[in-house]
Amino acid sequence: MLTPFMENHEYNLIKRLVGRLEYNIKTTADQKVIAAIRHTTWTRVIEMFPAATEEQKRFFDRIPTLNRAEEFQAYLSELEQYVTAFPQVTEQQLKKLFPKVKKLKLPPLAELNFRFLTYIGWTDISTNKLFIVYNLDGKMTGIEGRFTPTNKKGVCCLCNKHEEVAFVTAQTKAKGSALDHFGRVGNYMCIDSAKCNQNITDVFQLERFMKDVLN
Structure with a gap:
């Protein structure tokens, strides 16, 4: 059996392509x-892992051979085993990431499936705040923002x-500004972070937003 080697967002993309x-x-x-679609699907997956081992390549080489529904189901079930879990965090670690937040409302960590998390996200409806924790450049990092519900679907x-x-x-603190000079960045995000973690296939926008906040 292969050891876990892909992250949640990569798993989501492979699952979508195979689907x-x-x-x-x-x-x-x-x-x-x-035949062309089989080849294109296989190529896109292989290109995601340029440093793949021979064993990993053999696993992906099975994609063009899938045909029956039960074969697809079995392959996707096996795929789940190769997802690297999000680093385990404790309530105390989360509190340290948000030292300025008094009475920080914490997510139900015991209920989270860390294998299928790209980031930890949760809301506090009493303060209209959204919290995001992500392993940014190898360091567990947290940001917070205020959310305004749109009460409708969007991207x-x-x-x-x-x-x-x-x-x-x-x-966000404006670059080159005085300590008390702040700016703001904003965008539309899923109000349900669990659903977002099921959908996300790329971390570029997540990392860019966090870096914009953190400067």
């Missing part, structure tokens, strides 16, 4: 088209899916 392949096999009669900037979103604004 599209299965759908096309079911709905497309032209075998040449199916989340983090996962790029159409979900219930809120407009999130976070305070």
